[in-house]
Amino acid sequence: MAYQLSILSEDCVLVTFGNELDIDVNRNVIELHEHFRKNSYDYVIETAPAYTSLAIFLHVSQLQASGFTPLQYVQCIVEKNFTASQKANHTGRRILEIPVRYSGPDIEWVAAHCGLTVAQVIDIHSRMEYHVFMLGFQPGFPYMGITDKVLHVPRKSTPVHVLKGSVALAARQTGIYPQASPGGWQVIGYTEIPLVTEEINEAHFFINAGDTVKFIAI
Amino acid sequence: MSVVVLKPGIYTALYSTQSLCLRAYGVSPRGPMDIVAHHMANSILSNMQGSAVLECHFPGPSLQFMQNTFISITGGDFVACINDEPIKMWMVIRIKQGDILSFTSLKMGMRAYVAIQGGFVYHKSIYKEILKKGVRLSANEGMGIPTHLPNLSRVHQYYQPVDIIDFFPGPEYDLLSEESKELIEHTMYALSSSSNRMGFIVEGEHLRKHTNTEMLSSPVTMGTVQLLPNGKMIVLMADHNTTGGYPRILQVARYCLPRLSQLQPGTAFQFKKMTYNEALIGWKQVEDLLNGMHEY
Numbered sequence: 087m088a089y090q091l092s093i094l095s096e097d098c099v100l101v102t103f104g105n106e107l108d109i110d111v112n113r114n115v116i117e118l119h120e121h122f123r124k125n126s127y128d129y130v131i132e133t134a135p136a137y138t139s140l141a142i143f144l145h146v147s148q149l150q151a152s153g154f155t156p157l158q159y160v161q162c163i164v165e166k167n168f169t170a171s172q173k174a175n176h177t178g179r180r181i182l183e184i185p186v187r188y189s190g191p192d193i194e195w196v197a198a199h200c201g202l203t204v205a206q207v208i209d210i211h212s213r214m215e216y217h218v219f220m221l222g223f224q225p226g227f228p229y230m231g232i233t234d235k236v237l238h239v240p241r242k243s244t245p246v247h248v249l250k251g252s253v254a255l256a257a258r259q260t261g262i263y264p265q266a267s268p269g270g271w272q273v274i275g276y277t278e279i280p281l282v283t284e285e286i287n288e289a290h291f292f293i294n295a296g297d298t299v300k301f302i303a304i
Numbered sequence: 305m306s307v308v309v310l311k312p313g314i315y316t317a318l319y320s321t322q323s324l325c326l327r328a329y330g331v332s333p334r335g336p337m338d339i340v341a342h343h344m345a346n347s348i349l350s351n352m353q354g355s356a357v358l359e360c361h362f363p364g365p366s367l368q369f370m371q372n373t374f375i376s377i378t379g380g381d382f383v384a385c386i387n388d389e390p391i392k393m394w395m396v397i398r399i400k401q402g403d404i405l406s407f408t409s410l411k412m413g414m415r416a417y418v419a420i421q422g423g424f425v426y427h428k429s430i431y432k433e434i435l436k437k438g439v440r441l442s443a444n445e446g447m448g449i450p451t452h453l454p455n456l457s458r459v460h461q462y463y464q465p466v467d468i469i470d471f472f473p474g475p476e477y478d479l480l481s482e483e484s485k486e487l488i489e490h491t492m493y494a495l496s497s498s499s500n501r502m503g504f505i506v507e508g509e510h511l512r513k514h515t516n517t518e519m520l521s522s523p524v525t526m527g528t529v530q531l532l533p534n535g536k537m538i539v540l541m542a543d544h545n546t547t548g549g550y551p552r553i554l555q556v557a558r559y560c561l562p563r564l565s566q567l568q569p570g571t572a573f574q575f576k577k578m579t580y581n582e583a584l585i586g587w588k589q590v591e592d593l594l595n596g597m598h599e600y
Contacts, residue, residue, distance in 0.1 A: 092475060093472075093475075093555075093580050094474075094475065094523060094524075094525060094528070094552070094555065095525050095526075095527055095528070095555050095558065096557075096558045096580070096583055096584055096587050097525075097558070098523070098525055100475065100522075100523060105520070106520075107520060119328065123328075131323060131325065132323065132325040132326075132327055132328065133327075133328065134327035134328040134523055134546055134547075135328060136520075136521055136522050136523050136547050137520040137521060137522070138520060138522070139522060139523060140523075141327070141523030141525075143327070143525075146584070146587070147587075147588065147591050150584065150588060220521070220547065221328065221329050221330040221546075222330045222521055222545060222546050222547035223330060223521075223545055223547065224330055224545075225326070225329060225330050225331045225430045225431070226329060226330055227330050229521065265431075282430070284429065284430055284431075286427055287427060287428075289324075289326065289329070289331070289430045291329045294328075294329070295328060
């Protein structure tokens with residue numbers, strides 16, 4: 087699987103593995119992200135995975151003083167340490183169970199839209215294991231998929247208030263809102279599992295990019 | 305050393321430049337909007353760089369200092385006063401126990417910064433924490449009398465011109481039609497009053513993509529300019545989400561962001577295209593300025 091390097095900003099280089107919603111493309115992104123998480127490099131501040139690309143944030147002033155451009159520096163590291171693969175190896179991925187009360191305000195609308203009963207929506211949503219592509223939008227919000235075709239639903243045209251722990255659907259994804267917020271996804275249930283816990287100077291995130299999630303109806 | 309918040313002001317909050325390094329978990333880096341003003345506020349007091357500084361919008365807060373100390377005010381000019389007497393910005397201000405700092409009118413800019421000797425004590429949370437009335441802030445131990453005299457004429461030069469914002473192409477720049485690419489550089493734009501720390505909505509001629517491709521959420525950062533479905537642009541600022549699903553058509557040059565953060569809504573400005581390499585050079589010049597070294 088080929089990758090491309092490009093610039094997002096002065097201090098950020100992107101490594102892009104594809105342009106489609108694809109679990110194998112994303113597993114390469116996660117694997118490269120894991121490499122940076124486990125190995126520290128002088129000029130790398132942090133990396134952040136998205137669906138098809140990894141963002142690499144750099145100490146750009148120090149890097150410039152060393153004589154490398156950001157692209158050259160990242161190219162060097164990636165070429166030396168990483169081989170992209172068609173079926174990315176992802177041993178050691180964690181499988182997390184999320185108990186869900188399927189009593190969300192939009193579950194009947196989703197059922198009607200998909201031509202299913204509510205019981206069928208619950209059954210289809212909870213029988214699959216979902217890959218976590220990335221976290222974004224809010225601290226700890228997991229973008230998971232790919233949902234069964236029969237459950238593909240549009241976002242709401244206007245966001246509404248969404249409760250903490252809302253389990254939701256949009257397009258080919260399913261997600262969980264870690265905090266109450268405005269949201270445009272269709273809410274089908276709730277989980278009590280705290281996705282984010284924070285103490286002084288330390289935050290814990292229950293679900294990470296690259297994990298596998300299974301919903302359990304309770 | 306404690307500081308009592310008599311009035312909290314609007315969206316007043318402490319910011320340090322230390323990164324939480326949690327973008328991979330969807331946590332926005334949430335630093336100060338104007339890093340030049342933030343840096344200088346600490347420099348003036350010989351504080352450790354990156355120390356927490358209060359970022360104020362207008363109406364600003366009213367603070368009472370419970371011990372003798374030193375402060376500095378930088379960034380936007382909100383006519384800061386101690387005990388109702390106007391004080392100068394961009395310099396060391398001696399504070400006596402009981403003194404009250406307040407801001408009386410919005411003269412220029414959008415964000416004012418208040419630094420205290422030793423830096424404010426600050427535990428950065430993953431969630432935003434706005435200052436509330438009655439809260440007590442504290443400061444780390446200061447050392448002696450600050451004597452640093454930064455080259456302020458160069459700092460003031462940095463903020464000119466206010467009406468040209470440089471950019472280089474974003475990852476989806478080529479999704480724009482040729483007409484739109486032309487339009488961007490030949491239109492007078494202004495910031496909408498609904499702009500905030502998360503993003504600045506740009507009012508002006510609407511743009512068009514030449515294809516209608518949907519985009520998967522991709523990494524974004526401060527300065528990333530997204531094309532919204534209604535044809536308007538939004539410049540992502542300090543509270544940006546870590547990923548976004550709209551085309552990233554431009555990237556505002558980092559060295560322009562502090563200047564942009566002081567632009568008042570309604571003030572006309574133009575975008576000017578440059579290369580990524582030019583932007584890197586521009587950023588280096590600003591860093592040298594902040595470190596007190598070369599000509600700007």
